[in-house]
Amino acid sequence: MKNVSVIGATGYTGGELLRYLLRHPGVRVSHATSERSAGQKVSVLHTDLAGRLDLTLVKNDPDKISKDSGLVFLCLPHAESAAWAKKYLDRGVKVIDLSADLRLASVKSYEKWYKTTHPHPELLKKAVYGLPELYRAKIKGAKLVANPGCYSTTSILTALPLVKKGWARKGSIVIDAKSGVSGAGRKIESRYLFCEAHENFLAYAVTGHRHLPEIEQELGQSVTFVPHLLPVNRGILATVYAKLSKKISAKELHAAYAEFYKGEAFVKVLDEGKFPELKSVQHTNYCHIGVGLDPKGDTAVLVGVTDNLGKGAAGQALQNMNLVLGFKEGTGLE
Ligand SMILES: NC(=O)c1ccc[n+]([C@@H]2O[C@H](COP(=O)([O-])OP(=O)(O)OC[C@H]3O[C@@H](n4cnc5c(N)ncnc54)[C@H](OP(=O)(O)O)[C@@H]3O)[C@@H](O)[C@H]2O)c1
Structure with missing residues (x-):
């Protein structure tokens, strides 16, 4: 023990x-x-x-x-x-x-x-950036792990295969992300009171959210990132739009995502034509990703969901602990 x-x-x-x-x-x-x-x-x-x-x-x-x-x-x-x-x-x-x-x-x-x-x-x-899907080998030997942000985890996992393939035209990535209220922590602030957040929906930090530099650091390119406050307790949904640098079919895009995350226990690429929803990942350490092209065929549309307190925070921290202490990576998480 x-x-x-x-x-x-x-x-x-x-x-x-x-x-x-x-x-x-x-x-x-x-x-x-x-x-x-x-x-x-x-x-x-x-x-x-x-x-x-x-x-x-x-x-x-x-x-x-x-x-x-x-x-x-x-x-x-x-x-x-x-x-x-x-x-x-x-x-x-x-x-x-x-x-x-x-x-x-x-x-x-x-x-x-x-x-x-x-x-x-x-x-x-x-410090090792604690995203196991990217830095598993380094996390295993680490004494200090910087667990990623919740928006960052969701956005990076959702955009990463496209970026690694070189299929996202530089500077064209737009991330439209929405988070449940627990993302702000347990602090008391008027915006997060029930009567303010419930039945409401708003964009915030439009001109610069602190997760932007983290997302750009890991994706290696400049992106536009706009967060929104969703009137639910937990969960993040991020829609990533990117102009394609070459012509590819929806099938090729889907196959690239499936290949990239093959063997990853906590990232599930949904079947072609399917897009994720928050309730599938709430209270879990999973990230679900749906992959498609817009009707013109020149823009990838990628939708990722996580639980901000799961894969976006505590679940991922436990996944990192398992790697650092030598447990099977999914212990306590599956
Ligand atoms: N919420 C999320 O979805 C999420 C996701 C990823 C990462 N994070 C990050 O994880 C960290 C914790 O987030 P959270 O949402 O759990 O925050 P939280 O609900 O506001 O809890 C903050 C904790 O920190 C303690 N604390 C506050 N100010 C302190 C101080 N000056 N000195 C020592 N302890 C202090 C509080 O303890 P007492 O008040 O009881 O002393 C409390 O236990 C933050 O850095 C946050 O950005 C949060």
């Missing part, structure tokens, strides 16, 4: 991780932390865990927690996370960071988009 801890366990990703970890046969949760609710039972904050996880929340204390944790998940806000990553790494503990602090290779880009000075730019070189 391996011991792991969840730092920032009272939020949405922390809670989801605890649920995934409970289903994993090879790990035990040693500590779950909270600054504001230390001393309370985890189940006070995540009521579905009552009778299933009898842990009392403790403050984040790397000296204590590293004594009986081989790996920690950081489920903290960006700009807060990197400093804790450093403390745990210095104590010999492996780290999977769910925040954005270690995802961008360029410190300049991080400081531009997150409008803060990076406390440990040296860690950017050490």
Whole structure:
């Protein structure tokens, strides 16, 4: 049995991780932390865990927690996370960071988009971008994994085969993405209140969302990315449009996607002519992708769905943990 801890366990990703970890046969949760609710039972904050996880929340204390944790998940806000990553790494503990602090290779880009000075730019070189479908081999030997963003995971997986084939005309990719409200975390902000979000639909961060540089970093080209707030609890649907750089048939496009994701347990390319929906992936670690051409035949239309708390966060973090600790990749996830 391996011991792991969840730092920032009272939020949405922390809670989801605890649920995934409970289903994993090879790990035990040693500590779950909270600054504001230390001393309370985890189940006070995540009521579905009552009778299933009898842990009392403790403050984040790397000296204590590293004594009986081989790996920690950081489920903290960006700009807060990197400093804790450093403390745990210095104590010999492996780290999977769910925040954005270690995802961008360029410190300049991080400081531009997150409008803060990076406390440990040296860690950017050490962090492996935790998208197993792209970096599986590197994740296996990693001490520090930067778990990708939810929009980024969905957008990258959906566009990647087309880009790798060289079939997307440079600069033509448009990603129109929609996320459920849990994507914003458990914070209290008027836009995310029930009466504001329910029965409503809106675009936000139209002139620049923080997941844009991450998507461009991994796709290796400039894209247009517009996120929307969907009045559902969880799930992301991203429609990727790209002008084709050569003439291909819908059949060829579909075959390329099927080939690219052959053998990938958590990415399912739907049958030709089929497009995915949120309910198929909610509460799972799966990404479903539908592939087609527009009627003129010059534009690929690719639709991907994930659960922002599953493949977009906690599920993927567990998939990465399995690789880092040497478990079968799908343990606790299938
Ligand atoms: N939500 C998603 O769909 C999603 C998907 C992918 C990645 N992420 C990323 O994952 C991270 C966590 O997201 P979330 O949605 O779980 O957020 P959340 O629901 O707002 O939870 C944040 C957690 O961080 C703790 N925290 C907040 N401020 C802190 C501070 N200054 N110092 C120490 N702890 C602090 C909170 O603990 P207490 O208040 O109890 O002390 C809470 O446990 C974020 O970086 C987010 O961008 C989120």
